[in-house]
Amino acid sequence: MKILIADDSRVMRQIVIRTLRQAGFDGHEIVEAEDGADALAKVGSETPDLVLSDWNMPNMTGIECLQALRSSGSSVPFGFVTSEGSPEMREKAANAGALFLIAKPFNEDTFSEALSGVIA
Amino acid sequence: MTAMDTGERRRTGEARPLITELIDETTVESVAQEAWISLVGEEELLVPLPGEPVTDPVSSWVDVVGPWTGSVVLTTGRRTAEELTRALLREHSPEVLEDEDVADAFGEIANVVGGNVKAALPGSSGLSLPDVGEAPAVRNPEDVCRADLLWRGQPISISVQGALPPLPAH
Secondary structure (H helix, E strand, O other): OEEEEEOOOHHHHHHHHHHHHHOOOOOOEEEEEOOHHHHHHHHHHHOOOEEEEOOOOOOOOHHHHHHHHHHOOOOOOEEEEEOOOOHHHHHHHHHHOOOEEEEOOOOHHHHHHHHOOOOO | OOOOOOOHHHHHHHOOOOHHHOOOHHHHHHHHHHHHHHHHOOOOOEEOOOOOOOOOEEEEEEEEEOOOOEEEEEEEEHHHHHHHHHHHHHHHOOOOOOHHHHHHHHHHHHHHHHHHHHHHOOOOOEEOOOEEEOOOOOOOOOOEEEEEEEEOOEEEEEEEEEOOOOOOOO
16 A cells, blocks of 8 residues: 655654554555645645654644645545644544544554554 | 722733743653654663763754743754764664754654653643754743753753743732
8 A cells, every 4th residue: 555654854754664664564655745735745646545644844734734635525544643642632633534643752552553454 | 799800810810830830850851761762762761860061062942832932952962963863764874964864853853852741731832843953042040941861871951941031020
């Protein structure tokens, strides 16, 4: 499957890719986006099967990207990987249509738990 | 009956908490240790001991805006920031590190530590994107919670510091 990883930090995108692999989700095609606007465009051009997105990014935040996707009729599975995991943000994410929110710092167990029903 | 306005409510509304009333050094250390284990490596320990003064310091920070407003600032020596960057990038670490790589990695550590410090504060707050450079000045020495740590023997400080000067004394 094709997974789109959106984070303005290149280092964090590498860490997310590494953690996916450590959690046993390897062999998937990875596409990277450097902010929400780039992610929105790449959902259109790359048609990923899953989006893993940071929340706080320049140009367009992760939640704005998710809202734009849902408004345009896209139902691509979408989850957050973010340093802010408060109950308020989890609720906001769920209401916007996110499947899960993984709070940073995370490890492979956190990824396994959140993604086992999502990644084939 | 009309309530008498004693002015107390307004005075209470003016009061703003100091960070030392909201969070302690142990919480900051624990947040940092979790970030280190996740980002830097499982075996990477932070030791709560002050080190020698940092030469050639570099800082990364995020701003928190809410009931308490200030910054979460990490400061270490430039060489230690580079070593941290290599630890985060692991096999993707280039032979020659660009300033951009160090800003990205050290900024992301501030983002994760700052996000979790924010989560430990009461109420709803906003978090800025990370910045890297010369640390923001301490405006009110009483509104600071600081942890001095050692990583691989090198000093790293984490200062959770208010953005506002002290209120004038009544």
